[in-house]
Amino acid sequence: MEMRKLGSSGLMVSAIGMGCMPLSVPENRPSEDEAIAVILKAVEVGITFFDTADAYCRDQSEMGHNERLIGKALSRLDSSTRSKIVVATKAGLVRPEGRWEPDGSPAHIKAACDTALKNLGVDSIDLYQFHRPHPRVPFADSVGAFAELQKAGKIKHIGLSNVSVLEIELAMSVAKIVSVQNQFARNHRKPQQDGVLEFTRKHNMAFLPWSPLGGIKAAKGLAAAEPLLETLAVHHRVTPQQVVLKWMLLLSPHIIPIPGASRKESVVSSAAAENILFKLEEFEALND
Numbered sequence: 001m002e003m004r005k006l007g008s009s010g011l012m013v014s015a016i017g018m019g020c021m022p023l024s025v026p027e028n029r030p031s032e033d034e035a036i037a038v039i040l041k042a043v044e045v046g047i048t049f050f051d052t053a054d055a056y057c058r059d060q061s062e063m064g065h066n067e068r069l070i071g072k073a074l075s076r077l078d079s080s081t082r083s084k085i086v087v088a089t090k091a092g093l094v095r096p097e098g099r100w101e102p103d104g105s106p107a108h109i110k111a112a113c114d115t116a117l118k119n120l121g122v123d124s125i126d127l128y129q130f131h132r133p134h135p136r137v138p139f140a141d142s143v144g145a146f147a148e149l150q151k152a153g154k155i156k157h158i159g160l161s162n163v164s165v166l167e168i169e170l171a172m173s174v175a176k177i178v179s180v181q182n183q184f185a186r187n188h189r190k191p192q193q194d195g196v197l198e199f200t201r202k203h204n205m206a207f208l209p210w211s212p213l214g215g216i217k218a219a220k221g222l223a224a225a226e227p228l229l230e231t232l233a234v235h236h237r238v239t240p241q242q243v244v245l246k247w248m249l250l251l252s253p254h255i256i257p258i259p260g261a262s263r264k265e266s267v268v269s270s271a272a273a274e275n276i277l278f279k280l281e282e283f284e285a286l287n288d
């Protein structure tokens with residue numbers, strides 16, 4: 001698998017990562033054993049970058065569900081394989097009665113980090129991302145909590161999620177930011193329009209598209225929504241989902257898609273997407 005720089009962190013990760021949300025959030029999520037098997041399959045096919053969050057669970061009573069799954073799966077790896085894995089988690093959201101609500105208070109972020117360290121079974125988190133700006137907590141205060149965690153050695157690198165260029169600039173005045181995770185998909189091109197994709201490229205940050213296949217529910221219907229994907233998939237004997245992932249990889253070397261998966265077949269397919277060889281005119285057609 002091609003490896004890409006995780007921004008200016010000095011870390012290298014597989015060009016396609018794995019989003020772990022579908023292992024915990026959906027009603028029909030897999031069993032714990034199945035979920036662990038999917039994560040281990042991803043490692044087997046060369047995926048070294050895993051995205052999670054403490055809020056990936058069904059409700060507040062099981063906060064950390066997804067982080068614990070990753071911790072359990074990674075504890076089964078031999079130390080050489082484990083040392084190549086980079087885990088990105090997030091803090092800043094809570095799940096009262098299953099709702100997604102912000103809590104960007106420094107006290108919450110610091111407590112969430114201590115729990116995440118236990119959940120993941122690590123001494124220091126590779127990449128800790130602020131999940132979403134909190135409308136009632138000054139953004140600089142939230143990012144400041146991440147900076148303090150970094151100073152204390154509890155986290156190695158800081159990332160942002162769901163942010164504008166202005167918010168990234170503000171965060172950069174408080175801490176070193178290595179990645180930005182915003183929604184980016186065929187039918188959601190906002191990062192190309194609001195400047196975030198270009199800004200992150202210019203400032204040596206990784207851009208991590210969330211829901212790159214349109215989200216857990218829409219991912220299966222990609223081709224119906226965009227016939228070009230089906231045409232290219234048939235021509236290259238791949239799937240429309242693989243076409244989308246390869247298109248993202250070609251857009252810029254700082255893009256690291258994190259397609260979600262709850263089945264082994266999905267991680268195997270996503271990892272193979274990098275092998276598609278598009279002609280320039282096919283790539284251009286996808287960009288139109």
Ligand SMILES: NC(=O)c1ccc[n+]([C@@H]2O[C@H](COP(=O)([O-])OP(=O)(O)OC[C@H]3O[C@@H](n4cnc5c(N)ncnc54)[C@H](OP(=O)(O)O)[C@@H]3O)[C@@H](O)[C@H]2O)c1
Pocket residue numbers: 018019020021022051052131161162181182209210211212213214215216217219220239241242258259260261262263264265266267269270
């Ligand atoms: N920062 C944020 O606010 C935020 C928000 C949403 C998501 N995220 C992150 O971004 C990740 C990705 O987003 P997402 O999971 O919402 O949506 P997604 O990646 O667009 O779609 C996920 C679905 O795509 C299917 N899939 C994956 N690879 C496939 C392939 N190669 N062929 C066919 N189907 C495939 C999976 O099916 P199966 O389940 O059947 O395997 C999965 O349920 C999340 O897992 C999470 O880590 C972050």
